[in-house]
Amino acid sequence: MTLNQLTDGQRQEVERQLHIIRRGAAEIVPEEALKQKIIQAVATGNPLKVKLGLDPSAPDIHIGHTVVLQKLRQFQDLGHEVQLIIGDFTGRIGDPTGKKETRKQLSEEEVQHNAQTYKTQLSKILDLTKTTFYYNSTWLGALKFDDVLKLAGKVTVARMLERDDFAKRYAANLPIHVHEFFYPLMQGYDSVSLETDIELGGTDQTFNILMGRTLQGAYEMKEGQVAILMPLLEGLDGVQKMSKSLRNYIGIDEHPNDIFGKTMSISDSLMSKYYELTTTISNESLHKLKQGLEAGTVHPRDAKMKLAKEYVRMYHGVHAANEAEQHFTAVFQKRALPDDIEETHLSIGRLEEGCISIIKLLVSLELQVSNGEARRSVEQGAVKINEKKITDIREQIALQDGDIIQVGKRKFVKIKLS
Numbered sequence: 001m002t003l004n005q006l007t008d009g010q011r012q013e014v015e016r017q018l019h020i021i022r023r024g025a026a027e028i029v030p031e032e033a034l035k036q037k038i039i040q041a042v043a044t045g046n047p048l049k050v051k052l053g054l055d056p057s058a059p060d061i062h063i064g065h066t067v068v069l070q071k072l073r074q075f076q077d078l079g080h081e082v083q084l085i086i087g088d089f090t091g092r093i094g095d096p097t098g099k100k101e102t103r104k105q106l107s108e109e110e111v112q113h114n115a116q117t118y119k120t121q122l123s124k125i126l127d128l129t130k131t132t133f134y135y136n137s138t139w140l141g142a143l144k145f146d147d148v149l150k151l152a153g154k155v156t157v158a159r160m161l162e163r164d165d166f167a168k169r170y171a172a173n174l175p176i177h178v179h180e181f182f183y184p185l186m187q188g189y190d191s192v193s194l195e196t197d198i199e200l201g202g203t204d205q206t207f208n209i210l211m212g213r214t215l216q217g218a219y220e221m222k223e224g225q226v227a228i229l230m231p232l233l234e235g236l237d238g239v240q241k242m243s244k245s246l247r248n249y250i251g252i253d254e255h256p257n258d259i260f261g262k263t264m265s266i267s268d269s270l271m272s273k274y275y276e277l278t279t280t281i282s283n284e285s286l287h288k289l290k291q292g293l294e295a296g297t298v299h300p301r302d303a304k305m306k307l308a309k310e311y312v313r314m315y316h317g318v319h320a321a322n323e324a325e326q327h328f329t330a331v332f333q334k335r336a337l338p339d340d341i342e343e344t345h346l347s348i349g350r351l352e353e354g355c356i357s358i359i360k361l362l363v364s365l366e367l368q369v370s371n372g373e374a375r376r377s378v379e380q381g382a383v384k385i386n387e388k389k390i391t392d393i394r395e396q397i398a399l400q401d402g403d404i405i406q407v408g409k410r411k412f413v414k415i416k417l418s
Contacts, residue, residue, distance in 0.1 A: 001043050003035075010042050017042070017078050021228070024071070024277045026203050029210065029227040037197055037226060041080070048197040050075045051083040051225070053136075053187055056091045057110075059117035062249040063311070064233040064242030067277045068200045069125045071230060075198075082131045083194050084122070086115045089137040090186045124252060124315050139193040140186055151185055154218040155211070160184070163207045184208045188215040196225045203229045233277060238267035252315045259315065260324040261410040263308035264332075268300040271307070279310055332409060341404060344413040355396040358383065367407045382408045 003011055017038050021028075028034050041048050052072055061069075076082055091111045115135075119128065143151070160181050161167055169176050184207060191199060191212030199209045206229055213224040232241045235248025242249045250262045266274060272290050275281055281289070292298030305325070313321035327338050344365055356364070362374040362383065375393050377383050383390045384406040385397060403415040 001036075001039055003039055006039065006043060013042050014038050019283065020074050020078065021071075023074075023283060024067075024230065025228055026231045027206075027227075027229040029213075029229070033223070034198070034226045034228070037223075047080040048075070049081050049083055049195065051085060051191060051194060051196040051199045052201070053085040053087055053090075053190060053199075054118060055087050056112075056114040056118070059114045059121070060244065060251060060253070061118075061121045062242060062244060062251045063274075063278050064235065064249065066125060066252065067230045067233050068202065069122070070278060070280070071200055071228065073126055073280075076127050076130045082126065083134060083196060084126075084131050085134045085136050085190055085194075086118065087187075088112065088115055088135045089140040090183055091115075121252060134190075134194065136186070136190050136193075140189065151189060151215075152182075154215055155185065157181075184211040185215070188212040191225050192216055192219050192221065195221065197223075198226045198228060200228050200230065202232050204232060205229070231273075231277065233273070234267075234270055236262060236265050238270060250311070252311075255410075256312045256316045256320040256324040257327050258410050259311050260308040260328050261332075263311055264304050264328065266304060266307070268304075271300055271303050274307060275303075279307070279314075281310075338412060341412045341414045343416050345416045345418045346399065347418060355398050358390055358395045358397055359393060361397055361399075361405065362407065365405060365413050367405065367411050367413065377407055 003014060006014065014035070018035060021034070021038075037048055040046070050072065052068060072082055072084075088108075088111045091114075119133075122128065122131075161170060163184075166176055166180075187208045188211035190196070192215050196212065196216075199212055201209045206227070209227040209229070213227065216224045234240065235242035235246060236250070237246070237248045240246055240248060244251075250259055252259075254262075272286075272293060275289060276286055289298060289303065293300065293303060305328075308328070309321045309325050312324045316324075327340075331338050346364065358378055359371050359374045362368045362377065363371060368374040368377055378390055378393045378395075381389055381391055386404055387406070390397075399415055399417065401415065401417050405413050405415065
């Protein structure tokens with residue numbers, strides 16, 4: 001079926017959907033096939049099957065992860081079906097993408113535990129009533145050895161070595177274990193089993209996602225899936241991909257004040273990208289925002305404040321967003337201490353002759369997770385007591401009821417001796 005065979009209303013709907021789906025995408029492979037799938041869906045009223053695979057080894061979702069999740073929600077709002085695959089079987093291997101060495105295999109218990117944490121977090125973005133969850137152990141675990149051999153026979157070793165990470169490890173004489181080759185095969189076989197129309201992922205998943213299209217062809221499926229590849233989002237450092245290990249992330253489950261404060265540190269040059277990829281702002285509003293930032297009629301600080309409030313609203317609600325905005329304004333713009341500082345009890349027994357070392361104090365109050373982190377905070381001038389900066393890691397603090405301890409720009413506690 002072609003576009004010309006549709007009614008005027010149907011043609012407009014096809015163009016509307018393509019306009020939304022193309023937003024922010026780094027690449028669509030092949031784009032003409034996507035258009036044909038949308039035409040068919042609009043003409044017949046049959047929704048497309050849109051797949052996203054999740055690796056259960058890392059269940060804590062941050063803003064970088066939401067790039068593909070927001071695109072998935074757009075497909076839901078357009079009336080299409082979402083296939084959300086929990087890779088409980090593939091997770092036992094671990095995706096080797098970008099890894100210089102073989103990943104540690106997860107136990108079944110670890111995979112199941114991590115998988116259970118996803119639904120609560122995903123409900124903040126996706127409509128779970130329109131989402132079908134699958135565990136790929138359902139079909140992968142049922143394969144017999146001759147089935148596995150047939151699957152392995154669909155792709156050559158030379159094709160596998162086209163992957164950049166495998167090629168680099170091979171050239172460096174680093175080990176590549178045979179089971180790692182099976183990760184893209186299994187991810188591709190997911191698309192065969194579910195007859196997926198479209199698969200989403202970041203640009204670092206290009207090889208794995210295109211493998212699904214390759215295998216669908218090898219299994220003589222009529223139409224291969226379309227790959228929609230989304231850009232990787234730079235983190236708060238403005239350079240490297242957002243990552244928890246690099247500590248340049250904004251977690252969607254973090255405290256509202258932390259989400260707000262971290263958002264305010266985003267690079268001005270990345271403002272439009274964050275809006276485009278991680279919010280539900282309309283394409284028209286996004287265009288106006290970009291024009292305003294380029295022309296100087298919209299101040300980057302104001303756009304950042306709006307983005308920070310939007311993130312808190314999306315993941316914690318309107319009330320929390322208003323409170324986080326008020327907290328930030330009071331603490332950072334007016335340089336005042338917040339009114340609602342959490343009171344923390346500290347046992348007098350922890351004091352030595354009425355004093356406690358600044359390092360022990362920060363760890364005891366759980367303001368830092370380790371002595372090393374506490375020392376770095378002091379050395380970097382990030383620690384204050386009653387608004388007085390502490391810079392000596394050996395300093396002994398004589399605490400009193402009501403003392404306010406501050407670490408960085410967002411952590412405050414009020415001491416209650418007991």
